[in-house]
Amino acid sequence: MKLVTDNLTFKPEKEYFLNKVSLEFEAGKLYTLLGRTLSGKTSLLKTIAGLQPIDTGNIIFEGKDFSTIPVWKRNVAMVYQQFINYPHLNVFDNIAFPLKQRKMKTSDIENEVTVAIHKVGLLGFEKRKIQELSGGQQQRVALARSLVKKAKILLLDEPLVNLDYKLREDLRNEFKNIITSDLSANSILLYASTDPLEAMQLNGDIIVLDEGKILQNGTAKDVFENPTNIKVSEITNDPAMNILKGSIDSNKIILNENVQFKIPKHVKNIQAGTYHFGIRASDMILDDKGFDFNIDIAEISGSETFLHLHQNVLNIVLLIEEVRNFNENDKVKINFNLEKLYVFDGKGDLLFSPFKMN
Amino acid sequence: MRTFYLTLKYLIITLWSLFVIAPFLWALSTSFKDFNSVTGGATYIPWLQFEPSLEGWKVLVRSPAKGGVDIIEPYFNSIFVTCTASLISVILGTLAAYALSRFKFKAGFIKNNDITFFFISQRIMPPIVLSIPFFLMLGFLGLLDNLFGLILVYIVLLMPIAVWIMVDFFNKVPQEIDETALIDGCNPYQAFFKVVVPNSIPGLIVAGLFCIIFGWIDFFFAFILTFTEVQLLPVKIVALNSSVTPWWSLSASALVSVAPLIVVAFIVERYLSKGNLSGALK
Amino acid sequence: MNFNHKFVFLLPGLLVLIGILIFPIVFTVRLSLSSWDSFYPGLDFIGLDNYIRLFTDDKRFWESFFRLSFLSVTTVFLQYIIGFSLALMVWKDIIFKRFFRVLFLIPMMTTPVIMTVIWRTFFHESLGPVNDFFSLFGITPLWLSDNILAKVTVIIVEVWQWTPFMFLLLLAGLLSLPKEPFLAASIDGAGPIRKFIYVTFPLMAPISIGAIIIRLIEASKIMDTVYVLTSGGPGTATETSSYYIFIKGLREFQIGYSAALSFTYLIIMIISLTIISKLLVKLLIKKI
Secondary structure (H helix, E strand, O other): EEEEEEEEEEOOOOOOOEEEEEEEEEEEEEEEEEOOOOHHHHHHHHHHHHHOOOOOOOOOOOOOHHHHOHHHHEEEEEEEOOOOOOOOOOOHHHHHHHHHOOOOOOOHHHHOOOOHHHHOOOOOOOEEEHHHHOOHHHHHHHHHHHHHHOOOOOEEOOOOOOOOOOHHHHHHHHHHHHHHHHHOOEEEEEEEEEOOOHHHHHOEEEEEEOOEEEEEEEEEHHHHHHEEEEEHHHHOOOOEEEEEEEEOOOOOOEOOOOOEEEOOOOOOOOOOOOEEEEEEEHHHHEEEEEEEEEEEEEEEEOEEEEEEEEEEEEEEEEEEOOOOOOOOOOEEEEEOOOHHHHEEOOOEEEEEEEOOOO | HHHHHHHHHHHHHHHHHHHHHHHHHHHHHHHOHHHHHHHHHOOOEEOOOEEOHHHHHHHHHHHHHHHOOOOOHHHHHHHHHHHHHHHHHHHHHHHHHHHHHHOOEEEEEEEEEHHHHHHHHHHOOOOOHHHHHHHHHHHOOOOOOOOOHHHHHHHHHHHHHHHHHHHHHHHHHHHHHHHHHHHHOOOOOHHHHHOOOOOOOOHHHHHHHHHHHHHOOOOOOHHHOOOOOOOEEEEEEHHOOOOOOOOHHHHHHHHHHHHHHHHHHHHHHHHOOOOOOOOOOO | OOOOOOHHHHHHHHHHHHHHHHHHHHHHHHHHOOOOOOOOOOOOOOOOOOHHHHHHHOHHHHHHHHHHHHHHHHHHHHHHHHHHHHHHHOOOOOHHHHHHHHHHHHHHHOHHHHHHHHHHHHOOOOOOHHHHHHHOOOOOOOOOOOOOHHHHHHHHHHHHHHHHHHHHHHHHHOOOOHHHHHHHHHHOOHHHHHHHHHHHHHHHHHHHHHHHHHHHHHOOOOOOHHHHHHHOOOOOOOHHHHHHHHHHHHHHHOOHHHHHHHHHHHHHHHHHHHHHHHHHHHHHHHHH
16 A cells, blocks of 8 residues: 655745655655755645645555545544644544544444543543643544544644643653554554654654755665755754865865864765865764864753854854853864764765765 | 822713713603603603603504504514524625635636625615615515515625624634544535534624624615515604604604614623624724 | 535625625616606616716715715714723723623614614704703704704714724724733833833734724715704705715605716725725834
8 A cells, every 4th residue: 555646746826835746655654754844744744635736746545546536535634733623522522523424333433432542541531621621632632533533644743843842752752652553554654843853763764855845765764874965964953963164185174274184984085175064063072182162152951061162164063961061252172073974065965974885 | 190090980981871871861751751841841850850651652552543653563574684684694604704714716816805805895885875776676576665675685784794704703713623624524514514613603693793783773775675564663763753753752662672782782792701702803 | 626615605695695786786887877867767878977977067976075084084083082992991800890891882782763863852952951951051052953063963973873883893802912912011110001002002903993994984874873863964064975875866866866976986985995994004004
């Protein structure tokens, strides 16, 4: 059972919502659509659901052309990022709604709904009104309603993004377990997110979108370890990967007159010229024998500290895995973990990655 | 300083309240007068300043044959015409408002906002402009002096109100709820009736109330388009406004005719406090 | 994707409206090109003669227009100020809040004609209470027979009748305002006046505009009040455009000409109301 989108394009006004999106989804798998806001994730989900038209392209599901099938006859389920439930119904009726629509027998409906309520941990809430529930509880109801349909395509559009940080952490694992335990040979799961961390935790195939275009498509491991270009590296890392312009000349990498180092081993046979070098914030360390940098800002976030540094025109973000106080305009000495260095060419495409055997 | 503001506030409220009540009190007092009391000059308090008489009120229930003013039939006519026209206007108007809020229309250069404007601009027309053509049209259809002819005309007056209120209301109901209903297996009609409508009851009530108010108070169309068979309340009462004005029966009938909408005022206030009228304006 | 259902929703209402309206509108235009009156009944064709007469020979029509503008702008302005003030006062908690709110709504719920009949007795120059009061000062203002006073009387009655409408819309708007800006203003030490100028009024701008425009649309149709209270008089002091069209059409029976007046009036109203609304939007919204 396959879902295929072929060359989907949708440009309602000046910008592309979807730009030649061609993808193949297989049953039994979880796919993460990763991209910034307005990158096309929601458009893609809505198009698959049938809620958004397309200018050109096709959607084919199980061999049949989807575009002839109206929304209400497609076997899909969707959870939105805003907590969308039927305000005039209580929890039980909310979840039972699609089943009633299918004219299922009342006794069967009761069973199915109870099972779903159990799965999302809302036992005892059946008679409650939606307005009485907290955000997290409302999303659980929405999730339960989508599960109870046993739809073949389950679409989740950043379902946790409107919850507070702590709740998001707690629910993320829970949601993941709930969804993946339901994932069978009969269903395809698409999860949209802007958070690379979330995408990593979900550990499905990742499709990186930007401005309606697919930038990269592969396993989570592959996408993270080997971003095809700088844009992808920005989307898949938080904080964004440091991209530094520099050059290679006579076996040295030169960032500026102060910052130079040897070419690491995984960068083989590279010609002299200008390149972009990428290094993650977590792949740099404070080192007394390192390069001098000035501190612009020291940000403490949770249990980590982000140092924003500069030296002349070089700007770097460094991650320290503890809470430390720094004074702005101080100097620190840092060093690069060269084994984790990425090299991109002038256009931004990946040339060398620490993880691939080139 | 605070007490200054407070006193000012209560002063203004009191003054305006007196202004609001004044005509009613006057009418009340007048309704108990007779010929002598009226022509003797302005008087206010019964028993103290003039002899009260129930003539004004008795006249209301006496049949015309005995010189009475029958307002019972016009009363019910008004209710029937207003409610029916409001019902139809709200139904048709809500459907149209839903379409204008949710879907995109484009016929040449005519787009959604233009269609909405077309609906609302019907309110700009003063009754005069339409009265003669309606007169001829209803005459041709045999619907002059007829309740249903009047209802037809009132629909034109009231549907714009329903559309105006409901378009704004629907714009506030998140479209995602419609979409979820579609995804859950409803076709667009089922989505509308099973999900959107139950969530729009406050808006529908407000639209209905406004329609009833503006329908009830119409004078002109009823004036032009009905004669003897069918009479509506406002017309009947103004007919009493001749130069030899029986002020007492006038006042009595006036008071009786405005009573029903006082009830409406209570209902409107209740919905006001629930915050349901907000934003019906763009 | 099948989008036919969107027409099923829109068309019943739209078609019914157009269906009922189409004959009157088309007929009015056709009428305006004829010279139907009591001497020459029937639909002849005289081209644009009616319109030419309208624009060149009819001072009374344009005067009625100015009168209408004056009356409607004044009444709407007063209604806005009074209505807003009243709404502000019953917005927060005061004694008998619900009572006052209902009381202030009542005039709007009454039939204008009927109330005007009462007003006529109220302002009656020899037998009414108003002049009874003024006679204490030795004056008897001629409320209904003096040029200027007649206008004032009409304004008073209109303000009584329709301020509740403004009041209702504005109060609903006030009740829907978010609390945060006010809390922020309090924290910044703003007193009630500053709060009003910098928080309440700007937030209420869009609603104010809507209310004013809707009231202007309704106010420009002033007819009932004039008909009952002054019959356009004294002379033509309170003759509004609608009343003038009424006289020409149904009193003097110059149906063709009044159709031309009606159509012209309609076009002018639509254009001016559109301009006014765009202006108001620019003025109030851009200012903030």
